[in-house]
Amino acid sequence: MSSRSSARLGRSIALHLFLTPLALIWLFPLWMMVVFSTMPDNGIFSPGIELLPHGNFIDNFNNLQRDTNFVGAIGISVSVAVTYTILSVLLTSMAGWALARYQFFGKGAVVAIILGTITLPYAVVLIPQFIMVARDFKLANTWVALIVPPLFNSLGVLFMRQSFSMMPDDLFDAARVEGVKEWRIFLFVALPLARPMLAALAIILFLASWNNYLWPLLINSQPGSMTAPVALGTLIGLTKVSWGGIMAGAVMLTVPMLVVFVLLQRHFIAGIAAGAVK
């Protein structure tokens, strides 16, 4: 073996020796989430070290369902996340399309304002949003309250603007020459072309809605209207609660997203890499 290739081998070994323990540490909390969700409470709170799954998941799930209506909360979370994703993708891509493909009065200002909101903490709008939705509109504990206020997002619009502006002009001009209306060009020419970007955006938006915590915690605090993370959060810190149950809930919130992540990794990473939505 030449010295060059043995140096390469040495570097490769060093790389894996460093990265493998780090990867295992990173996977550890997720692994323990699964392990805890399959252990009875007296096993979780016992002095021994348990690193392998047991068979108690169904019992834990039943305990969780006894502590809070988790299945109902999951139903709300799924419906809200799906509705939110569809509406938000539509709104965001329409705005992105306008900013990418037309010259119009006030365009620079609109872009500047959208960019500016990236650096503005959400905390600034939280209290008036709450007062408006809960007191003025009397919409607390409804789906509308969960879906509509978070529809504004800045990074998604910038991502779609970028996607649409990379498309060649001739494509749309050809349709225009034939007298096709602008909204039809958007719907039937531009959107289908943007499918990979729309997929990336949709995944990120769905995830954001699925995991959203602070706003749903504040606005939908009635037991029958809580999303799944909020319902699960109410159990953390209670003294008489099944921790195996909480972990079963955590697994039900997390594992489907991990599966989606593995299946659609490319879109996921594209969405985040473009800084789509935090």
Add this chain to the structure above:
Amino acid sequence: MRNRNATAYRFLTPYLLIFAIFWVWPIISSFMISFQATRTVPWRFAPSFNWGRLIGDPAFFNALKNTLLILVIQVPVMISLALVMAVLLNSPLLKARGLYRFAFFAPVVVGEVAYSAVFRLMFNLDFGIINKLLNSVGLPKIDWFSNVTPAMALIMIAVTWRWAGYNAIILLAGMQSIPEDVYEAATLDRVSKLKQFFYITLPLLKPVIVFCLVLSIIGTMQLFTEPFLITERGGPGGGTETLGLLLYRQGFRSLNFGYASAVAYTMAGLAIAITLAQLWLTREPK
């Protein structure tokens, strides 16, 4: 590109409407609310009521101190770690790349509530796996929840676990957009890999790093869920209370919207000031 005001605004209207109702008006409104005494009915204009209280409130300074402490320690550690992850994941020598990517990127999809619950169990004093592992290698167990320093460390560990991979994804995408031939030329000139990192990768990646820093600073400035759920409402005794938690407590527990709005504007002011300082410090020399 054509000049079409009407068409453009038809596409923009729904988005701008949501923006106006749920962002523009609240931004103005919370500024005005911060100058009102909101625990009397009706609210009355009292310019120094909340702001005067803020500058003399030990709870505010405690939350400010905790937030800034997390900011100056956790954010640089996390970004450095994310940079290391991205560089190593980008190495052509790496085998089973998909597995490593999964390990580091998976926390990105994990919700705050789910992971807060797991961290609470893992760091439990008597039954947590972390203390058991510390014990098994002969180290004393740590009381993560009753002492301020370990509790702060726990919050930082949790946030770093959750967000390092997210930043690594962004940094990795940035690295992959650096043209390959730059490195090939450097390798031909026998520039070491380490030097290539410091003299090629880092400078070219600077805008992406700044983007990550800005997002992280704004995120940390509003840190709420982790001290709310992991260390139980900012415990021990306010030791991990952040500005986000103070805002929640004042606004939504005590229903003191005026004071909470003053806290919110302080967070915004700090976030914008730090972001601008960041952009100024890392600006391109003319």
